Amino acid sequence: MSIKGKAYVMGAFEHPTRDAPDKTTAQLHAECAKGALEDAGLSFADVDAYFCAGDAPGFGGLSMIDYMGLRNVRHMDSTETGGSSYLVHVGHAAQAIAAGKCQVALITLAGRPRNGGNRPGASLRPGGGGSGLSDGPPEAGFEHIYGGSTHNTYGMAAMRHMHEFGTTSEQLAWIKVAASHHAQWNDHAYLKDVVTVEDVVNSRMISDPLHLLDCCVVTDGGGAVIVTSPEVARGLDRPRVRLLGAGEAPKGVLGGDIDLTYSGAVWSGPRAFDEAGVTPADIKYASIYDSFTITVLMQLEDLGFCRKGEGGKFVADGNLISGIGKLPFNTDGGGLCNNHPTNRGGMTKIIEAVRQLRGEAHPKVQVPNCDLAVAHGTGGSLGIRHGAATLILEREA
Amino acid sequence: MSDVMSRPIPAPAVTLESKPFWDAAAQGRFLVKRCTACSKAHWYPRTICPFCASDATVWEESAGEGEVYTFSIMRRSPTGPYAIGYVTLDEGPRMLTNFVDVEPEALRIGLRVKVRFQPTEGDGPPAPVFAPIAEQ
Ligand SMILES: [Zn+2]
Numbered sequence: 001m002s003i004k005g006k007a008y009v010m011g012a013f014e015h016p017t018r019d020a021p022d023k024t025t026a027q028l029h030a031e032c033a034k035g036a037l038e039d040a041g042l043s044f045a046d047v048d049a050y051f052c053a054g055d056a057p058g059f060g061g062l063s064m065i066d067y068m069g070l071r072n073v074r075h076m077d078s079t080e081t082g083g084s085s086y087l088v089h090v091g092h093a094a095q096a097i098a099a100g101k102c103q104v105a106l107i108t109l110a111g112r113p114r115n116g117g118n119r120p121g122a123s124l125r126p127g128g129g130g131s132g133l134s135d136g137p138p139e140a141g142f143e144h145i146y147g148g149s150t151h152n153t154y155g156m157a158a159m160r161h162m163h164e165f166g167t168t169s170e171q172l173a174w175i176k177v178a179a180s181h182h183a184q185w186n187d188h189a190y191l192k193d194v195v196t197v198e199d200v201v202n203s204r205m206i207s208d209p210l211h212l213l214d215c216c217v218v219t220d221g222g223g224a225v226i227v228t229s230p231e232v233a234r235g236l237d238r239p240r241v242r243l244l245g246a247g248e249a250p251k252g253v254l255g256g257d258i259d260l261t262y263s264g265a266v267w268s269g270p271r272a273f274d275e276a277g278v279t280p281a282d283i284k285y286a287s288i289y290d291s292f293t294i295t296v297l298m299q300l301e302d303l304g305f306c307r308k309g310e311g312g313k314f315v316a317d318g319n320l321i322s323g324i325g326k327l328p329f330n331t332d333g334g335g336l337c338n339n340h341p342t343n344r345g346g347m348t349k350i351i352e353a354v355r356q357l358r359g360e361a362h363p364k365v366q367v368p369n370c371d372l373a374v375a376h377g378t379g380g381s382l383g384i385r386h387g388a389a390t391l392i393l394e395r396e397a
Numbered sequence: 398m399s400d401v402m403s404r405p406i407p408a409p410a411v412t413l414e415s416k417p418f419w420d421a422a423a424q425g426r427f428l429v430k431r432c433t434a435c436s437k438a439h440w441y442p443r444t445i446c447p448f449c450a451s452d453a454t455v456w457e458e459s460a461g462e463g464e465v466y467t468f469s470i471m472r473r474s475p476t477g478p479y480a481i482g483y484v485t486l487d488e489g490p491r492m493l494t495n496f497v498d499v500e501p502e503a504l505r506i507g508l509r510v511k512v513r514f515q516p517t518e519g520d521g522p523p524a525p526v527f528a529p530i531a532e533q
Contacts, residue, residue: 023444024412030445034452044450069447134410141409141419142441145517145524146495147471152481155469163467163506208470208501255447256440256490258483260467383469384493 007094011040021115026057026138028110030068042104048072049102050250051089054080055111058137062385064108066252067138073250074271075102076387085109100275101246139253143384150291150343151215152207153383158294159209160260164309169209171312172293173200176213176336178320179290183333185364190217191337200293214293216334221341223351239358244278245392247271252385261309263295263378264388265302273304276392278372280304285356285367286327287349287375290334292382296320299376300327303390322365331356331365346377350391357395371395402470402504403497404479408521414444417456419522427461427512427525429488430454440490461512461525462487470501484510484527498528 013035015028023031029052037043050061050073057063060078075096079088086107093105112135134140161167177197183189195213203212233240249267252258273279280303288303290296297311305327306314319325332338332352335345353373355361361370373393380386411419421428430442434451445452468482480496482504496504497515509530514523 022413024414026412027414027444030443034445034450067443067447068445069450132411133416134412136410136412138412138414138443139441141411141415143493145406145409146481146493147404147474147479148481148493149471152469152471156467156482159469159506160467205472207472208468210469253440253491253493255443256438256486256492258491260483 003091003094003098006098009090011036011038011042013039015110019114020112023112024057024138025110025112025135026064026067028112029056029064029108032108032110033068033106036106036108044068044070045072046104047106049075049077049093049096049105051077051079051086051093051105051107053082053085053089053109054078056108057135058139059380059385060387062250062252062380062387063137063139065250066254066385069255070106070250071254074248074267075105076248076250148381148384149207150381151210153381154292154294155207155210156383157260157298158214158292161294161298162209164261165312167297167309167312169201169211170197171316172214172297173197174316174318175290175293175296175320176200178315178318178325179330179334179336179338181318181321182331182365183337185362186333186338189333189338190219191333210292210294216291216336216340216345217338218343219339219341221339223341223347225347225350225354240396241354241357242394242396243391244394245272245274245276245390247273247275247390249388250385251388260383261298263298263302263382264386265299265376265378265390268388268390269303269376272374272390272392276394278392280374282372283327283374284370285331285353285373286329287353287373288329288334289345289349289377290330290336291340291345291378293336295378295382296329298382299378303374303376322367328365328367331361331367344379346379346389349375349377353391353393357393371397401498401500402477402479402495403515404474404476404495406495406515406517406524406526408517408519409524411522415442418442421456421458422514422525423522425514427459428456429459429486429490431457431488438486438488438490440486440492457488459486459488461527462530463510463527465496465504465506465508465510466491467506468496468504470504480504492525495526496528497526503529
């Protein structure tokens with residue numbers, strides 16, 4: 001597939017300011033976005049892809065997406081190549097449009113080097129403005145001061161889920177129990193001991209309602225994957241794992257409309273499943289991001305493996321244990337027991353799905369005839385803002 | 398007022414857009430931003446409305462009352478347990494905050510709370526935190 005003729009530049013706006021002592025960099029991004037959309041005759045609601053470089057305030061593209069109130073984004077890219085980033089972005093946007101991933105891509109640049117704001121290539125930390133003012137992430141002053149961590153912001157999501165749906169600590173514990181059943185067979189697992197529901201709920205409280213054993217491990221390490229064209233794949237002597245579908249979505253605090261009972265998987269999941277032409281019922285193995293037990297439970301609901309609010313019942317009684325339950329998950333032991341390298345669990349989710357599809361998982365946890373798998377991740381915080389991503393992978397016969 | 402579940406709060410990063418909020422906070426006043434085009438209040442405060450993209454947003458003084466939407470109590474920290482959570486303001490938006498002056502066992506979803514301003518470290522402006530409204 002070529003991008004030739006597949007994409008058009010339909011809106012453009014150069015901000016009239018040359019010296020902006022009275023505006024934040026985030027505000028300039030939003031004003032540029034507004035200007036370009038008005039030029040095109042489009043609105044913020046039409047935008048389904050957002051691109052910015054590494055100098056934009058905040059956390060990848062997530063802070064600016066949330067700041068501008070973009071609610072329909074299904075494709076994100078924060079490729080950083082300095083001043084050429086925006087040309088790269090146009091090329092990447094055309095690829096995404098040609099692939100049917102999006103229709104309206106917004107690409108923004110803004111900065112305030114005359115006023116001490118963020119400079120391209122400079123430190124990404126909040127830059128000092130005039131008179132001691134920050135020009136960093138717009139949410140920082142209202143969020144970073146309250147002692148938020150992964151533990152307590154995911155704890156907030158768990159607390160609300162329990163309140164709305166009656167989910168219990170015992171049900172969450174089953175997720176750790178299943179992971180530990182898998183990790184016992186993994187020589188490399190950081191935690192190899194099988195644990196019980198009682199072990200989990202009796203471990204010390206870290207941040208209500210999450211106990212020590214509701215949390216993933218902290219490990220050094222890493223991983224890598226290689227993605228090739230079909231032509232290259234056919235020339236290689238390895239089982240072929242084909243990508244059938246991919247979906248992505250940001251979720252933020254939505255101007256104060258935040259609802260902690262669901263994650264971005266409610267959007268990324270259907271996009272990936274629809275593209276693949278399969279349903280959750282077809283899935284033989286699931287790699288599900290497991291920074292905490294609650295992460296798994298909410299994502300399983302949001303991906304459609306069970307109804308919203310019924311995740312507690314779904315994960316109980318070993319339903320996620322390979323060979324016992326209906327949905328074998330994280331058969332390497334996951335982030336909860338095996339590995340969560342440099343606090344980023346997405347890579348290992350892809351890797352174990354590939355092992356399962358190749359038939360190369362440990363024999364004790366290998367899913368028989370595993371020909372279809374999902375790998376799903378939540379990056380950032382379930383309780384504040386995050387990026388969700390779903391892959392549907394198939395073993396090519 | 399007590400030290401129950403209190404923690405030192407670092408000075409907030411004040412931006413040009415948020416400065417009116419923090420200036421008011423220094424006077425003990427709690428402001429929210431409302432859009433005059435779609436009439437919705439939002440949080441955190443922005444120049445351009447995150448709901449309708451209008452730049453017709455205005456500051457509005459608020460009583461700073463609402464109810465606990467959710468919370469989590471960090472059990473171990475150098476300064477003792479503390480609660481982070483969201484409060485649903487009576488104006489509508491949910492905002493991140495710390496809940497203070499409340500025993501851990503007494504904190505619950507739905508509890509009515511009201512803003513108070515806590516001094517921050519250094520010479521930063523005071524930060525909004527929320528404590529239970531005394532029940533009569
Ligand atoms: Zn509005």
